[in-house]
Amino acid sequence: MTANILAGAAALITFGFVFFLLRRGALREKYAVLWLFFSGAALFFAVFPGALEWLSGVLGVAQPVNLLFFVTVVLLVLVSVQLSYELSRHEMRIRRLAEEVALLRDEINPNRQERDGN
Amino acid sequence: MNALPLHTVPAQKTLIAIPAWNEAGSIASVVASVQEHRPDADILVVDDGSTDSTAQDAVRAGAQVVSLPFNVGVGGAMRTAFLYAQREGYQALVQVDADGQHDPADLDRLLEGLTNSDIVVGTRFHPESMYFVGGPRRWAMVLLSKALSWMNKGTISDPTSGFRSAGPKAIELFAIEYPADYLGDTVGSLSIAIRQGLVIHEAPVTMYFRQVGRPSKNALWSALYLGRATLAILATGLKANRTPREDAS
Numbered sequence: 001m002t003a004n005i006l007a008g009a010a011a012l013i014t015f016g017f018v019f020f021l022l023r024r025g026a027l028r029e030k031y032a033v034l035w036l037f038f039s040g041a042a043l044f045f046a047v048f049p050g051a052l053e054w055l056s057g058v059l060g061v062a063q064p065v066n067l068l069f070f071v072t073v074v075l076l077v078l079v080s081v082q083l084s085y086e087l088s089r090h091e092m093r094i095r096r097l098a099e100e101v102a103l104l105r106d107e108i109n110p111n112r113q114e115r116d117g118n
Numbered sequence: 119m120n121a122l123p124l125h126t127v128p129a130q131k132t133l134i135a136i137p138a139w140n141e142a143g144s145i146a147s148v149v150a151s152v153q154e155h156r157p158d159a160d161i162l163v164v165d166d167g168s169t170d171s172t173a174q175d176a177v178r179a180g181a182q183v184v185s186l187p188f189n190v191g192v193g194g195a196m197r198t199a200f201l202y203a204q205r206e207g208y209q210a211l212v213q214v215d216a217d218g219q220h221d222p223a224d225l226d227r228l229l230e231g232l233t234n235s236d237i238v239v240g241t242r243f244h245p246e247s248m249y250f251v252g253g254p255r256r257w258a259m260v261l262l263s264k265a266l267s268w269m270n271k272g273t274i275s276d277p278t279s280g281f282r283s284a285g286p287k288a289i290e291l292f293a294i295e296y297p298a299d300y301l302g303d304t305v306g307s308l309s310i311a312i313r314q315g316l317v318i319h320e321a322p323v324t325m326y327f328r329q330v331g332r333p334s335k336n337a338l339w340s341a342l343y344l345g346r347a348t349l350a351i352l353a354t355g356l357k358a359n360r361t362p363r364e365d366a367s
Binding site: 095098099101102103105106111112 | 164177182183184185186187188190194197198201202205298
């Protein structure tokens with residue numbers, strides 16, 4: 001039972017922290033919703049351990065805790081891949097912006113050579 | 119974009135692009151020596167986030183300079199140069215290193231090669247070359263060369279050479295896509311060009327030794343190098359062959 005209290009407390013703290021970040025505007029909704037959902041689900045299974053046991057039975061998993069670990073690992077891997085994807089995209093965009101800044105800065109440079117038209 | 123008055127446009131607009139990152143020691147002499155060999159060409163120094171006087175020195179030497187706000191690597195610097203070339207309507211671009219290891223006397227040969235190809239890679243491996251690498255590093259370079267030559271169905275003996283020229287088709291392509299990862303700017307860009315069906319030839323060039331010697335490379339370094347090169351080829355070679363994205367420009 002103490003394990004459930006511990007898990008429930010951890011889920012509650014996570015939920016509260018994400019909520020706090022969301023309110024401060026430090027986290028975008030699309031990420032906040034994800035973590036709120038995860039911690040909400042964790043809280044649910046901490047309060048109702050029977051639900052986890054029932055689900056394990058339905059899926060044919062002998063140890064309910066293994067189901068919990070498996071699902072958790074899969075979800076965390078998915079989130080990591082998603083974050084790598086976002087990061088790569090942002091690096092590419094930042095690089096493109098840097099290139100564009102360099103060219104624009106040159107275009108407004110009054111000492112620019114050639115282009116004597118103006 | 120090309121609102122240039124016609125009389126300022128030479129028949130064949132050529133841009134010599136020099137990516138430079140903290141090369142204050144050599145940039146002025148490189149610009150001067152390029153000017154001497156090709157007075158008809160425009161020189162663009164892409165200052166890749168230098169913290170020294172590279173940009174000022176290049177301007178003083180008479181080059182056009184664009185400065186990146188932070189260091190993005192040779193690939194990013196070169197794409198900036200290709201974007202510039204595309205927007206300003208250049209028909210040819212030659213990439214020259216800022217550290218003075220390329221001989222501007224070879225510029226003519228690289229540019230002449232563009233009459234029957236889209237890219238001309240200056241190779242440091244030819245009978246008269248003073249350039250020599252040995253040991254595992256040499257094997258790594260040979261393997262790379264074999265792989266790219268096979269893809270190209272024509273010899274590319276020195277795919278990591280940064281002394282190369284690009285014609286109009288290559289300028290269009292590289293203005294949109296030029297890899298920024300390690301070796302992407304040399305090996306990766308060739309792989310992209312081959313996949314797009316560009317014609318790649320090579321021409322012998324002279325290579326001066328760097329003033330600052332590289333540390334000797336061992337077998338481990340070569341294995342790592344090969345791995346990264348393979349990754350560079352795979353990353354570009356396996357990429358879905360989509361039409362260039364509009365959001366990229």
